[in-house]
Amino acid sequence: MARSRIGVWLIGAKGGVAATALVGLTALKKGWIQPVGLVSELPQFASAGLADWQDFIVGGHEIRDVRLFDEAWRMHSESRAIDADLLRKCKGELEKIERRVRPGTLCNVGPTIERLADDRQAHRSETPRAAVERLQADLRAFAAEERLDHVIVVNVASTEPAQQHPDAIPDDWASLSRLLDRPQKCPLPASSLYAIAALDLGYSYVNFTPSLGASPAAIGQLAVERRARYMGNDGKTGETLLKSTLAPMFAHRHLQVMSWVGHNIFGNMDGKVLDDPVNKQSKVASKDRILRDILGYSPQTLVGIEYIASLGDWKTAWDHVHFQGFLGTPMTFQFIWQGCDSLLAAPLVLDLIRFTERAWRAGEVGALTFLSSFFKSPLGVEENDFGRQFQTLEAWAAALHPATRGPVDGKAPASPATAAKSARRSAARRAD
Numbered sequence: 001m002a003r004s005r006i007g008v009w010l011i012g013a014k015g016g017v018a019a020t021a022l023v024g025l026t027a028l029k030k031g032w033i034q035p036v037g038l039v040s041e042l043p044q045f046a047s048a049g050l051a052d053w054q055d056f057i058v059g060g061h062e063i064r065d066v067r068l069f070d071e072a073w074r075m076h077s078e079s080r081a082i083d084a085d086l087l088r089k090c091k092g093e094l095e096k097i098e099r100r101v102r103p104g105t106l107c108n109v110g111p112t113i114e115r116l117a118d119d120r121q122a123h124r125s126e127t128p129r130a131a132v133e134r135l136q137a138d139l140r141a142f143a144a145e146e147r148l149d150h151v152i153v154v155n156v157a158s159t160e161p162a163q164q165h166p167d168a169i170p171d172d173w174a175s176l177s178r179l180l181d182r183p184q185k186c187p188l189p190a191s192s193l194y195a196i197a198a199l200d201l202g203y204s205y206v207n208f209t210p211s212l213g214a215s216p217a218a219i220g221q222l223a224v225e226r227r228a229r230y231m232g233n234d235g236k237t238g239e240t241l242l243k244s245t246l247a248p249m250f251a252h253r254h255l256q257v258m259s260w261v262g263h264n265i266f267g268n269m270d271g272k273v274l275d276d277p278v279n280k281q282s283k284v285a286s287k288d289r290i291l292r293d294i295l296g297y298s299p300q301t302l303v304g305i306e307y308i309a310s311l312g313d314w315k316t317a318w319d320h321v322h323f324q325g326f327l328g329t330p331m332t333f334q335f336i337w338q339g340c341d342s343l344l345a346a347p348l349v350l351d352l353i354r355f356t357e358r359a360w361r362a363g364e365v366g367a368l369t370f371l372s373s374f375f376k377s378p379l380g381v382e383e384n385d386f387g388r389q390f391q392t393l394e395a396w397a398a399a400l401h402p403a404t405r406g407p408v409d410g411k412a413p414a415s416p417a418t419a420a421k422s423a424r425r426s427a428a429r430r431a432d
Contacts, residue, residue, distance in 0.1 A: 004149040006357050007012055007142055010158030010202075013060025013101045016268050016313055017208070019072040019094075020082070020346040021156070026093040028053040028350075037347040039374075039393075040354045048397040051357045055385025056365050059142045059300075060098030061135065061194070063157075065118030070100040079268075079312035079341040102138045106132040108189040116321040129180040130156075135197035149406040152356050153198035153205045154349060158273040159212040161190045169216045173225065176218035178223055179258055188212070193365060199228040204356050208349060210285070215379060224366050229359055231352070231368040234376040236386075237344040238337050239317035240265060240290060244386035246321075247294040255331075256324040260291055264302040266315035274306035290376060291385045303407075336397050348374055356391075362400060369397035373376040379432045 005293075010018045029032040033135045035041035041051055045080050063180040075082040093153055106114055126134065143151055164168075168187045180196075188196075191211035198205040198221050201216065207213030207230075214230040215219065223230050236244065239262055251258050284303045292298045321333040352374055359368050371380035373389035383389055 003055050004279075004357075005057060006051060006147040006353075007145055007146060007151035008056050008058045008353055009142065009153045009179075009193070009198075010058065010060035011104065011133060011140060011153065011155040012059075013062045014064060014066050014068045014071050014073065014098075015062075015094050015156060015158070016342040017156040017345045017349060018060065019059070019068060020075060020342040021349045022058060022097060023066070023072050023075075023082060023087065023090050024346050025053060025056065025058070025350060027088040028404045030089075032086065035054070037343075038351055039348070040351045044394055045397050046356060046402050047360075050218070050354050055357075056353065057146045057148065058097045059102070059138075059146075060097075061104035061138065063106060063113070068101070068358075069094045070284070074338075075313060077321070077344060079340060080115035080316060081313055081343055082231045088243065089166040100142060105135065105190045105193055107131050107193055108160070108187070109130065109158075110189075110276075110278060112273055112278070113158050113160065116273075119430065120214045120336055124323065127181060127183050128186045129379065131190075131193050132180060132197045132200070135194060136201060139197060139201060139203065143388065148272070150360050151198070151201075151203040152353055152360075153194060153203055154353065155194060155207045155209050155211065155213060156193070156345075156349060157209060158270060159209050160191055161278040162188075162285065163187065163212050169218065171217045173218045173222045175337065176216065182358075184419060188216075192219060195230065199226055199230060202226045202228050204360055205230040206226060206351070206352050206356055208235040208345070210234040210377070220367065226367045227365050229356065229364050229366060229368050230379070231356070231371045232375060232379055235345050235348050236314060236374060236376045237317065237348060238339055238343070240376045242319070242335065242337060243290055244294065244384055244389075247291055248312050248385045248387065250321075250323060251295055255300040257291070257295060257321060258324055258330070259300040259302075259321065259322045261304075262317055262319045263306075264315060264317045265306045265308045265311060266313070266333065267309045268313045268341055269308060270341065271305075271311075272309075273305040274305050293382065313341050313343075392408075427429060 005234060012018055025268055072087055072094060076084050076087055106117055139151055167186055189212050191207060191209065191213045194212040195205045198220060210233055213232045213295040215233060284305065291301060317337040319335050323331055325331050352371065355371060367380040369380045370392050373386055374391055
């Protein structure tokens, strides 16, 4: 059966995470690297019918006036994180991708992100509606020029300021849609406009950032109406990954966590944006909520995020856990997590693209909750135990029909959940 041609549209297409993911994707296509760090390459997903790396064609939106290869090269020259010879071999492909990158939008991104934009972007004035229509024109052109069967939009841009007035966002799509024509009344940031642009076209949207994205219920309603799919928020790559793994240990051993302090330092573009307290608020909230949800109570917590320019992409997190053991004795657990921020995130972005594409072929609509293990604040999911989240992903993959290649006769195939229920009913009838 012929393979699908799948478009990947990156928001923040020339940032550190995007550039690293694109180097990785190019190297995977060429067979230059081993798939270390890729969840989708684990044995339990081998029979899930995931797309080949060759099936993906990349474009994107960007607000900065920089060259994609230069940003990728910074991962070598400043962070010493990627081999120079590999980067040189990827240069031609990165330059081809750069020709598919279009100007993004600055609607409600806040002053810190606005200052990153080139002059032409900074002076662009458009209503939210005009922004959505322009972004959609870019997506349509990309799909037409590359003869794509589907497009997956992934937000890997800088973190926007936290939403200050969530009550100002209507719960239904019809009401929210009307606000797009009223710039002074529309509270939606750029991440949500990208989500609307994609979902309204029936495309998929993944928010790898803490930004609002597709979180509002009205945008989820739009996705269902257009039979589209989405997931987010905030990729779980380092310290929070450890929290979601270690916190269940304390809960299962009935050890009382009294306080958990985490301090993060790093020097990449994300760190520079998060140096603004307004932008930092979104990230801190995303990192902090997980302990309460797993433990069932709220220990004293402190999350620090500081920008240290000399560190480049290398992030260090120190965590101090003060807990109470048997006979009320206080004890301490400490750990240090040090890793290259973009190299931790990039393979997860590639995994999410692959799993989302498979969900599209399987007819999934709405929030892709089986992807919860990839996010700090997974939409539509209350479970934050990483082990249990990962079991959900495995169960979803196991229920996939291996022959599913895409919509047939205009109808989407049954979702894995529906297929699993049908299989159980058939087994029960045979038993009778």
